[in-house]
Amino acid sequence: MSAHQNARFSFVKGQIVPVNDACLHVSDLAIQRGYGIFDFFKIADGHPFFLQDHLSRFFESARILKLQAPVLREEIEQSIHQLIARNEMPASGIKLILTGGYSADGYQPAAANLIMTQHTLKLPSAEQIGNGVRIITYPYFKEFPAAKSINYMMGIWLLDLLQQEQAADVLYFHDEIVSEFPRCNVFLVDDAGSLLTPSRNILKGVTRKNVIALASQSMTVLEKDITRDDLYAAKEVFLTSTTKRILPIVEADHRVIGDGRPGPVALSLLEKLIALEKQDKGSKVA
Numbered sequence: 690m691s692a693h694q695n696a697r698f699s700f701v702k703g704q705i706v707p708v709n710d711a712c713l714h715v716s717d718l719a720i721q722r723g724y725g726i727f728d729f730f731k732i733a734d735g736h737p738f739f740l741q742d743h744l745s746r747f748f749e750s751a752r753i754l755k756l757q758a759p760v761l762r763e764e765i766e767q768s769i770h771q772l773i774a775r776n777e778m779p780a781s782g783i784k785l786i787l788t789g790g791y792s793a794d795g796y797q798p799a800a801a802n803l804i805m806t807q808h809t810l811k812l813p814s815a816e817q818i819g820n821g822v823r824i825i826t827y828p829y830f831k832e833f834p835a836a837k838s839i840n841y842m843m844g845i846w847l848l849d850l851l852q853q854e855q856a857a858d859v860l861y862f863h864d865e866i867v868s869e870f871p872r873c874n875v876f877l878v879d880d881a882g883s884l885l886t887p888s889r890n891i892l893k894g895v896t897r898k899n900v901i902a903l904a905s906q907s908m909t910v911l912e913k914d915i916t917r918d919d920l921y922a923a924k925e926v927f928l929t930s931t932t933k934r935i936l937p938i939v940e941a942d943h944r945v946i947g948d949g950r951p952g953p954v955a956l957s958l959l960e961k962l963i964a965l966e967k968q969d970k971g972s973k974v975a
Contacts, residue, residue: 698775700768700805703759705775713802718789722796725788725839726750730895731810731931732781735773736970738931740766742895746837747785753836756787756801765803772805782810782932786839813936818959821939821951822857824870824928825850826917830863834890844871858928860941863890865916873930876900877915877923878954885919888912896929896962903961908954917942925952935959 699711718724728747731738744762751758758765769783784806790799827850829843847859858870868890869875874897876886884904886897904910920926924947926938935958937951 695809696776696778696781696807698772699807700772700803702802705768705772708806711804711806713788713804714791716791716793716795717802718792718795718798719786719802719839721792722789723840723842724754724798725786725801726754726756726837727784727786727839728837729782729784729931732773732778732783732807733966733970734779737769737773737783738966738969739895739899740769742898743785746893746895747787750836750838751787751801753833754838756789756798758787759801759803768805772807776807778807778809780810781807783807810932813933817857817936818951818956821937821949823855823940824858824860824938824942825854825856826860826862826867826920826942828863829861830890831861831868834868834892837892841871847871857936860920862917865918866890866914867917867920870928870930873928873933873936875915875920876927876929876955877920878925878952879919879923881909882924883909883911884954885911885913885915887915889914894930896931896934899962899965900929900935900958903958903965904954921946923947925954927952927955927958934962 696708698705699708701711728743730740730743786804788802790801792799827847851859860870860875861868867875868887869892874886874894876884878884901910920941921944926946928936928938935955937955939946939949
């Protein structure tokens, strides 16, 4: 089967069903109020990357938003592998969603519904990595930033602005302190050669965790408040996520970062991250 084939099956209400039969009642709080959490991880040749990290974050997000998964963690893991086997999509990603449940009044949470969907996955192109991308910043403070909620209202609302500015993504800030992108974390290299990343009001990404561990082997890594001025003055800036891995940023708010080219730290860490993915996968090539 093609790596770009659409998923044939999804997991809804405890069963793997054909995609066209996967549905929830309109009373679910995910529909009525946008209340729920999710997580997303990559698949290659049947292997889910860093699955335990993603499941841990999934359950932590559920705890923060006071949602109870209807099945145990081990059962979720089994269902993930069953869904991977049924869909046979070699290069893809799986999204786990836990909703607020079928609410009697459209406001009170009920028994949470668990959904799993599988999607084709597109990583950054060689051109994007080689040239870097442009970003803009925007003032916004997320509710419950430590939880991976399904509320992406601001990020989606800003898509028109991104198109107008011909930017790849938008970095949120509050009181001049930057936090994160709608779907990515941010890192920068300062004049001292240290790697910095925001420490609070963020979702702590799995890729972020891996990048911190890899970078700490050879350089100073600091989790701290970062201002927009720090961003503009950085030698390097890059974003990290499951779907982007590490993507260099060469311009922020129409200001050139460093020398305007992807920097050696970002490119070196990308190589190490790809190697770590291969290690996680075992002897198979990612």
